[in-house]
Amino acid sequence: MFRTGRRPVVRVDMNDHSTTSTTFTMVRHLAIFLIPFLLLATAGCESAASKATKAGLAAYRFGDFATARAKFTELAAKTDEDFVLNNCRLGSTALAVNDLDTAEAAFLRAYEVMNSVGVNNGGRTLGATLVDEKIKIWKGEPFERAMTNFYLGMTYYMRHDYDNARAAFENALFKLRDYGGDAKKTDQYREVESNFTLGLLMLAKCQQRLGRDDLAKANFQRVAELRPQLAALADFDWNAKSNLLLFIDYGYGPRKVTNNDGAIVGFGPSPYQAGPIPSPLVRVNGTNINLGGLPQPPVDLLRLAQERQWQSIDTIRVVKSAVGTGLIVGGAIEGTRKGGSPEVGLALAAAGLLLKATSQADVRQWEMLPRTVYILPLHVQPGTYDICVSFPTAGDVNQTWQGVPVPVNGEAAYYFHPQPYTNPVMVWPSTAQPAPAP
Amino acid sequence: MSLKSLFCILHSSFIICLLALTGCGDAVSHGTNTALDGADLNRMTDDMAAQIAADPDVQAAIATTGPLKVVVQPVVNNMTGEVLPRGQAQTFTGRVRLLLSQHNNKNFVWIINRDYFNYLRGKELDNVLGPDPDRAQPDYALTATFSSLTKVSEERRSAYYLCAYELSNLKNGTVLWTGKYEVKKLATSGFLD
Numbered sequence: 290m291f292r293t294g295r296r297p298v299v300r301v302d303m304n305d306h307s308t309t310s311t312t313f314t315m316v317r318h319l320a321i322f323l324i325p326f327l328l329l330a331t332a333g334c335e336s337a338a339s340k341a342t343k344a345g346l347a348a349y350r351f352g353d354f355a356t357a358r359a360k361f362t363e364l365a366a367k368t369d370e371d372f373v374l375n376n377c378r379l380g381s382t383a384l385a386v387n388d389l390d391t392a393e394a395a396f397l398r399a400y401e402v403m404n405s406v407g408v409n410n411g412g413r414t415l416g417a418t419l420v421d422e423k424i425k426i427w428k429g430e431p432f433e434r435a436m437t438n439f440y441l442g443m444t445y446y447m448r449h450d451y452d453n454a455r456a457a458f459e460n461a462l463f464k465l466r467d468y469g470g471d472a473k474k475t476d477q478y479r480e481v482e483s484n485f486t487l488g489l490l491m492l493a494k495c496q497q498r499l500g501r502d503d504l505a506k507a508n509f510q511r512v513a514e515l516r517p518q519l520a521a522l523a524d525f526d527w528n529a530k531s532n533l534l535l536f537i538d539y540g541y542g543p544r545k546v547t548n549n550d551g552a553i554v555g556f557g558p559s560p561y562q563a564g565p566i567p568s569p570l571v572r573v574n575g576t577n578i579n580l581g582g583l584p585q586p587p588v589d590l591l592r593l594a595q596e597r598q599w600q601s602i603d604t605i606r607v608v609k610s611a612v613g614t615g616l617i618v619g620g621a622i623e624g625t626r627k628g629g630s631p632e633v634g635l636a637l638a639a640a641g642l643l644l645k646a647t648s649q650a651d652v653r654q655w656e657m658l659p660r661t662v663y664i665l666p667l668h669v670q671p672g673t674y675d676i677c678v679s680f681p682t683a684g685d686v687n688q689t690w691q692g693v694p695v696p697v698n699g700e701a702a703y704y705f706h707p708q709p710y711t712n713p714v715m716v717w718p719s720t721a722q723p724a725p726a727p
Numbered sequence: 728m729s730l731k732s733l734f735c736i737l738h739s740s741f742i743i744c745l746l747a748l749t750g751c752g753d754a755v756s757h758g759t760n761t762a763l764d765g766a767d768l769n770r771m772t773d774d775m776a777a778q779i780a781a782d783p784d785v786q787a788a789i790a791t792t793g794p795l796k797v798v799v800q801p802v803v804n805n806m807t808g809e810v811l812p813r814g815q816a817q818t819f820t821g822r823v824r825l826l827l828s829q830h831n832n833k834n835f836v837w838i839i840n841r842d843y844f845n846y847l848r849g850k851e852l853d854n855v856l857g858p859d860p861d862r863a864q865p866d867y868a869l870t871a872t873f874s875s876l877t878k879v880s881e882e883r884r885s886a887y888y889l890c891a892y893e894l895s896n897l898k899n900g901t902v903l904w905t906g907k908y909e910v911k912k913l914a915t916s917g918f919l920d
Contacts, residue, residue: 368753369753372753393812397810397812400810401760401762402758404760404761404762404884405758405759405914406758406759406760406884407757407758407759408757408758452804452805452811453804453810453811453812456804456807456808456809456810457810459807459877460808463808463877
């Protein structure tokens with residue numbers, strides 16, 4: 290009875306040629322519209338900005354910082370969805386040549402948008418969810434946000450602006466706590482904090498320079514508690530007498546990877562795949578410096594990236610991909626089963642393909658991040674030196690700054706970014722100091 | 728035109744149409760945060776300038792010694808997790824000076840900050856051998872210290888600000904006037920934040 294009762298309805302629809310024709314036409318038009326879009330989502334198209342980015346990154350990798358800075362200065366001025374990312378890239382490039390004005394301004398712009406909420410309001414949220422995740426304003430993964438704050442703080446520290454450096458390092462710690470999970474689970478907080486001892490260590494150093502010895506001692510002690518191997522680096526008295534501080538980048542940070550479906554993002558390589566982090570060798574005027582227990586990496590970004598807590602858009606993407614697969618399968622079944630509707634099957638498959646096409650991962654990332662940043666507080670006789678930093682066990686990657694001044698009082702801080710393919714010898718000073726406040 | 732270019736145009740058109748329909752903004756057009764902003768600057772400095780001008784102790788000092796010689800310092804940043812760049816740090820005290828000099832010009836003499844004075848002399852004058860002994864000496868310093876309690880969670884970021892201004896006597900260390908501005912700010916995370 291049930292079958293008999295349903296048949297007339299089906300028969301009427303199938304025999305109504307005008308309705309069927311209209312439906313087919315609509316589906317065909319939909320398919321014609323969607324197929325290029327779907328193909329494009331797979332194939333991608335390269336814009337002028339994308340080409341400029343690649344050129345800038347290649348220049349950076351090969352030590353042509355002037356070209357890289359010019360490329361990223363242009364890109365960072367555009368307030369598009371890559372505004373934050375391009376300012377981070379510009380900041381890294383400027384730091385490599387000690388252009389602290391540009392680095393500060395670039396990281397500050399990135400910091401301001403990262404600290405803002407609702408930047409994707411006004412259509413980008415809908416667009417990122419329905420069409421392409423790359424439409425959303427890039428604000429970075431948690432470790433990228435923390436590193437933006439770290440480099441901003443480092444820039445201020447190098448300028449002896451310890452108030453703002455302290456604030457930036459505090460913000461770096463906020464960012465990781467932000468993604469550390471449930472606030473009530475104190476163990477999780479501890480775990481996340483221990484992975485970013487880089488920020489905590491620099492926070493302690495700022496407090497020491499600001500004369501807040503009580504806070505500095507507490508934070509140095511916290512660093513040593515969390516990572517006992519950093520005890521020498523977190524020694525209050527050693528840091529107090531330091532008059533030369535070296536920030537040394539090493540290696541490459543995590544890379545986003547997708548699966549065959551292009552949907553699920555992970556980070557690679559793992560610390561195990563990348564191997565141990567080598568120790569730096571520091572030569573001052575050609576003489577090796579005994580670093581003792583100082584050269585311990587305060588952070589391993591490869592490890593940090595593996596512990597990332599996934600956020601909402603990733604969940605949406607995975608769900609969209611799974612639902613898309615379901616719709617395609619459902620459409621195939623509907624279209625091939627006996628008595629099924631080919632139009633419905635086609636529509637389901639098209640919707641499934643659309644969902645899967647728009648669930649492609651956003652693989653934008655800050656490519657210039659290192660694997661770690663060494664912090665080396667040293668004490669040398671005041672004067673002017675040639676300082677060479679190298680990693681002999683990593684293909685003799687090295688960088689030299691010539692004519693670096695070391696003061697009698699206070700602590701001069703310098704940034705080194707040695708990398709393969711280029712061993713630049715750079716002459717100090719590269720930029721003038723800013724004018725005092727009027 | 729190649730097929731790939733055609734696809735590129737179609738894709739871009741689709742996205743542009745969607746964004747046009749939904750009213751897309753750029754990276755700096757929609758966001759809000761908990762930082763002190765232009766409205767705070769105006770409210771705060773208007774209030775501080777009015778308080779200084781109307782303060783009985785300040786008026787008494789002017790009546791006794793004549794126009795006050797004041798040097799202005801940038802804001803000291805004691806805020807938690809809030810960067811205050813150099814330009815902004817100068818603006819928050821510089822605007823108070825501007826307002827006072829506009830409305831009470833006869834009551835104050837503004838002295839250039841010593842470091843900046845020496846920098847200017849070194850840049851603009853020939854044969855500068857050192858600090859100028861004839862530089863006008865300030866009697867008072869207008870200073871400001873900003874502090875904040877900032878809390879960040881996955882859902883929101885909140886910051887309570889206390890911005891304290893002082894007009895201090897550089898000769899005897901007394902505080903002639905003090906004023907404060909307090910504000911609490913909250914930013915709640917959205918879907919993609």
